[in-house]
Amino acid sequence: MxxxxxxxxxxxxxxxxxxxxxxxxxxxxxxxxxxxxxxxxxxxxxxxxxxxxxxxxxxxxxxxxxxxxxxxxxxxxxxxxxxxxxxxxxxxxxxxxxxxxxxxxxxxxxxxxxxxxxxxxxxxxxxxxxxxxxxxxxxxxxxxxxxxxxxxxxxxxxxxxxxxxxxxxxxxxxxxxxxxxxxxxxxxxxxxxxxxxxxxxxxxxxxxxxxxxxxxxxxxxxEKGNTTIYLKTGDNPKAEQLLLTQGYSPAQSESRLGFDNLEDANVAEMNKLLVEHNIPVTRIEERKKSLEDIFLELTGKERSL
Missing domain, CATH: 3.40.50.300 (P-loop containing nucleotide triphosphate hydrolases)
Known part of the structure; x- marks a missing residue:
């Protein structure tokens, strides 16, 4: 102590x-x-x-x-x-x-x-x-x-x-x-x-x-709030298969692909790769967990503060 x-x-x-x-x-x-x-x-x-x-x-x-x-x-x-x-x-x-x-x-x-x-x-x-x-x-x-x-x-x-x-x-x-x-x-x-x-x-x-x-x-x-990058493309299943072959591990989230804690260079690389394979990238979005998200994750309960 x-x-x-x-x-x-x-x-x-x-x-x-x-x-x-x-x-x-x-x-x-x-x-x-x-x-x-x-x-x-x-x-x-x-x-x-x-x-x-x-x-x-x-x-x-x-x-x-x-x-x-x-x-x-x-x-x-x-x-x-x-x-x-x-x-x-x-x-x-x-x-x-x-x-x-x-x-x-x-x-x-x-x-x-x-x-x-x-x-x-x-x-x-x-x-x-x-x-x-x-x-x-x-x-x-x-x-x-x-x-x-x-x-x-x-x-x-x-x-x-x-x-x-x-x-x-x-x-x-x-x-x-x-x-x-x-x-x-x-x-x-x-x-x-x-x-x-x-x-x-x-x-x-x-x-x-x-x-x-x-x-x-x-x-x-x-710092417990990880940053997630979300990609939305013209063909998410095809984009997912392509990115898996390059060592990325996307997670499906509604109509988007999610990636945790990516560097800017990785985001640029993925974007370039998708475009080169004629998969249009329609949206790139960054989201960081709010303190409320972290609280709910810690407690495992969606209860109001």
């Missing part, structure tokens, strides 16, 4: 009545990154995050945060961790500022922290309004402000843009992206939105039915 890993789990599992919502998950979140924990609703994301915070006891496996065992040093770990799990907790009859003041005393942080986090989440002009009167998006912002109050070394967010309008999503996205460089905060966030993780995360873990199917950088995930 690397010393720069902020979050490390080994065979982390949770069992309920014979079911395994989390099954032997090995998470590795490196210092200074934004780690997107991606999966459909019900995949095990929230259960995993709750175990990282000690809110749920694992059935099996270990959790280390900041290189320390959660079982032995939970209080010390939580003092350096901020979190927003499922939905914000607040006192509805109190104002946003009063809610923040209560958390300030519990966290033992200076007044300037309250002012700064309210400004960061753009609630400074709504701080004297009762929390019950906040919109869903404003309540989400209040929850994020509370999570940021101590400017923790690790911030764990469960679906952080839930309930926000498009403008609010953009603002929270920019806020999260700024945290590692500006405040030295490592971010672990869960989401069922592939587009959100794609725009935010530097690393990603894909979970489905409790199992971690992929973990690595966004770059390495994109």
């Amino acid at each position: 690397t010393t720069s890993a902020i979050v490390q789990t080994q065979k982390l599992s949770k069992t309920y009545s014979g079911l395994n919502p989390v099954n032997k998950v090995d998470l590795r979140v490196q210092e200074g990154e934004i780690y997107g924990f991606l999966g459909p609703n019900g995949a095990g994301k929230t259960t995993t995050l709750k175990m990282l915070l000690g809110l749920i006891k694992p059935s099996e496996g270990t959790v280390k945060i900041f290189g320390e065992s959660l079982n032995k040093y939970r209080l010390s770990i939580l003092q350096r961790t901020g979190s927003l799990i499922e939905s914000p907790s607040y006192y509805g009859h109190l104002t946003g500022l009063e809610n923040m003041k209560i958390m300030q005393r519990l966290r033992n942080v200076p007044d300037k922290n309250v002012d700064e986090v309210l400004r960061i989440v753009r609630l400074e002009n709504q701080k004297n309004k009762k929390a019950d009167q906040y919109s869903l998006g404003m309540k989400q912002r209040l929850g994020i402000a509370i999570a940021l109050l101590s400017f923790p070394k690790l911030l764990i967010l469960d679906e952080p843009t839930n309930g926000l309008d498009p403008a609010g999503i953009g603002e929270i996205r920019e806020l999260i992206k700024s945290l590692p460089a500006r405040y030295g905060i490592t971010v672990l966030l869960s989401s069922h939105l592939l587009s959100e993780v794609d725009q935010l995360a530097t690393s990603v873990g894909i979970i489905s039915e409790g199992s971690l199917l992929f973990q690595g950088s966004m770059t390495s995930l994109r």
Whole structure:
């Protein structure tokens, strides 16, 4: 295990009545990154995050945060961790500022922290309004402000843009992206939105039915998307037989021939060969798997994110 890993789990599992919502998950979140924990609703994301915070006891496996065992040093770990799990907790009859003041005393942080986090989440002009009167998006912002109050070394967010309008999503996205460089905060966030993780995360873990199917950088995930060249000709069966004799292995796809990971020189060679044999090439098309295609391939399921 690397010393720069902020979050490390080994065979982390949770069992309920014979079911395994989390099954032997090995998470590795490196210092200074934004780690997107991606999966459909019900995949095990929230259960995993709750175990990282000690809110749920694992059935099996270990959790280390900041290189320390959660079982032995939970209080010390939580003092350096901020979190927003499922939905914000607040006192509805109190104002946003009063809610923040209560958390300030519990966290033992200076007044300037309250002012700064309210400004960061753009609630400074709504701080004297009762929390019950906040919109869903404003309540989400209040929850994020509370999570940021101590400017923790690790911030764990469960679906952080839930309930926000498009403008609010953009603002929270920019806020999260700024945290590692500006405040030295490592971010672990869960989401069922592939587009959100794609725009935010530097690393990603894909979970489905409790199992971690992929973990690595966004770059390495994109590299799993092979490029395919599709050819459409005036006589596909004849073209296929000709190309097979030249060492190519075309795959039939509807009315086209498909080739994986060809160099430009190979494409030019095939085109020339077909034309020389009086087989008209009517279309050459390049397609690269999208992140959604890769996700569906990994999970083996066509389920919406």
